[in-house]
Amino acid sequence: YTAQTIQMLQTFSSNFVAGNDYGPVTDGGGPLRGVLVLSTDPSSIDGVTFPSPEPLAPQGEGTPMENLSVGSSYEWNVNNNGDGLTFVDMAGIPTVYVQDSQTAAYLRNVASEQANSISSDLNSAVYPSVLSEFNYYMGPSETTNGTQVTSQQCLEWKDLDGSWSPKCLPLGGNSIWAAAGSPVALGYNDNENNDDQNNDDQNANGDGNNQARPTVILSASIDSTSMFHDLSPGANTAASNILSLLLAAQLLGSSVTDEVLDQLYSRITFAFFQGESYGFIGSRLFVKDVIGGFECSAGNEGIPSVMKRKDETSTVRACLNPLRADLTFQNLGNIRGMIAVDQVGNLGGEKNLYVQGGNNAQNGFDAFLSEVMIELSANGEYTVQASSASNNNDDGTASLPPSPVSSLAMLSESGAGGVVLTGYDDAFVANSLYHSHLDSVSKSQSIDKDAIAASATLLARSAVAAAYHSADNDVDAATAAAYALDLLPNAISSSSDIFETLYNCLFYDGNCETFVNYASVESANDAIRTGINLGIGQPLGRPPNYYVSVYNHENGQAFVAASGFKYGAMDPSAEDKDDYVKDYGDNQDDTFLLRPSLLEMSIHGLLNDFLGRGSFADSNDGSVPELVGCSSSKDCSSVSYCASSDSNELAAISTCAGGKCICGSRAHYHPALDEAISPAANKAPSWFIIDENDQGVSAMITEPNWSSFVGVRAYNDAGKGVGINASISGAICTSICLAVVYRLKKRLVKEKVY
Secondary structure (H helix, E strand, O other), X not given: OOHHHHHHHHHHHHHOOOOOOOOOOOOOOOOOOOEEEEOOOHHHOOOXXXXXXXXXXXXXXOOOOHHHOOOOOXXXXXHHOXXXXXXXXXXXXXXXXXXXXXXXXXXXXXXXXXXHHHHHOOOOXXXXXXXXXXXXXXXXXXXXXXXXXXXXXXXXXXXXXXXXXXXEEEEEEEEEEEEXXXXXXXXXXXXXXXXXXXXOOXXXXXXXXXXXXXXXXXXXXXXXXOOOOOOOOOHHHHHHHHHHHHHHHHHHHHHOOHHHXXXXXXXXXXXXXXXXXXXXXXXXXXHHHHHOOOOXXXXXXXXXXXXXXXXXXXXXXXXXXXXXXXXXXXXXXXXXXXXXXXXXXXXXXXXXXXEEEOOOOOOOHHHHHHHHHHHHOOOOOOEEEEOOOOOOOOOOOOOOOOOHHHHHHHHOOOOOEEXXXXXXXXXXXXXXXXXXXXXXXXXXXXXXXXXXXXXXXXXXXXXXXXXXXXXXXXXXXXXXXXXHHXXXXXXXXXXXXXXXXXXXXXXXXXXXXXXXXXXXXXXXXXXHHHOOOOXXXXXXXXXXXXXXXXXXXXXXXXXXXXXXXXXXXXXXXXOOOOOOOOOOOOOOOOEEEOOOOHHHHHHHHHHHHHHXXXXXXXXXXXXXXXXXXXXXXXXXXXXXXXXXXXXXXXXXXXXXXXXXXXXXXXXEXXXXXXXXXEEOEOOOOOOEEEOOOOOOOOOOOEEEOOOOOOEEEEEEEOOHHHHHHHHHHHHHHHHHHHHHHHHHXXXXXXXXXX
């Protein structure tokens, strides 16, 4: 299933003259009405490499995302023979993957028999013939004036009567971020002096003045894609990234106290970005909000996210328009640099990791990050080298592979930057199945567990070294690396219980008991906080599917519940608002609500668990207390082992994560939505508007609304003869039955019983 075979099919169909035996033939596809792609066991085919459906320059030149990448023409996907099938215009031809092996084998045998028969006699009819009914109407392809429907037109679609009736939804979900050390202040900070040079109060985590403290971000993409959206296993492109970053958070949270982390020059923040495969939608919106200065229409101080808890210390602030259910990101401070991780599960059989970038940022911090990572791996089993893709642009800068670092570099105009830890050098590892439906441990993907563990250890240590480095550049890479090794002497093992548990969930069973438990606790916590239980969102699946999904209130879109109505955003001051739109807060039950996916909720809970163990109150013998079990935060009200101080009051508020009471909530959600799209004010969720100042930079990818009848049905056609025979047999049986009834009636009349 490649771009070449699809082109051959389309060429054949366009030149084929067909009759009306199978219905009218349209000009667009000829007799080609759909494609069934049959599954096969890749291990049974020797010497065959499977091309990546992405182009040679993924999210680069020639794609809708080319304006979002650093070095957009660089061909990262050349070793995978990227053929660009993802962007082939299928001319309205639906394509379905037949996953069941027995069904696929049967269809393959039938097709082979038919092909052999037709090749010998074009007039022969071969049975059993297989018929497939494709029901994939996805809305109009053209507007009334004959132009192709764009995402903007689809979102703004109006029916003939002039009523607004969107025909699609944007892609999106939720990114998750969490700070190591004491929780980030929740209150509004009006201090505009927010740069690297002003760091006098770098440890003020609880009094609202921590905006002056810069942050170093460790990031990963949590989504993947393929030609079949419900088959996006992403073993190397998503699962390995998520596992590495989660384990890095676990190592840091279990090894270093909040007190030590708070003394570092920079804050360490973990960020798991959603929707990165479709134009970096998670990282771009997050970075834009943090460094671009988010503007809430009703004032940046925001409003209580839960009205009935407006006086509680732990209540986060929110914004009605553009809607943000959590404004805590305003207190993160400047992003000084970023370390991303990408495809570290498949190193091509080698034990070499690579650092991409390192010379793009004006502040030079990315060069320091590169040096630190190389220094930290000097004596390890897995070594880190500078990528040979460095300095490949005309201006001496390096192209960056698709990663959240691209968002930081582009939006800061190279004022800040970072590096990407990868399992490949100047191109993706050969046959690594980049964004393929075969990128699965149960299919063709080979995953190096030890490489993931080594990457996680390196990420945690690099974060500490980066946070230790001050703006005065008075610490070199060797010194910073030595400091990090001293704080984190123990490495993560791929045989540890936590590794094996998370590995099973991310690579085999996305609906595993561990994820369900963490998500159930998160759901229960939200139900207690808001008074409304939305349950657990979209499951990850078995095997996992990392496709980002559409964005609505059932799939991650935050919304406002106010005075009995639901809104994707609110502007009570709007002159054209309906009479039923009341001010937020008129009802004490008014609240912001959110239903993230199972994966997003699990990551949120895991980060709270891993990073919430650094604030335990000092015990007499220095031991870690036995954690109290819980099913929700309500069970943690009497916990006594969470430390309390004037500058760290949030850490003293215990919460439940994964069935244990930990100290302080660290994790936060942030919307992952195309930067040009916003929820429409005073309308129900799932209604969106386009930014009037949009310059067309973002990809703005949407998906048509699917009806409940969408699908395909394949069945055997026994041919006309069987139908004729059945009709004749039916007619004979009917005649016999009528004759029997007639004779029986005459006899009954004769016997005078009728």
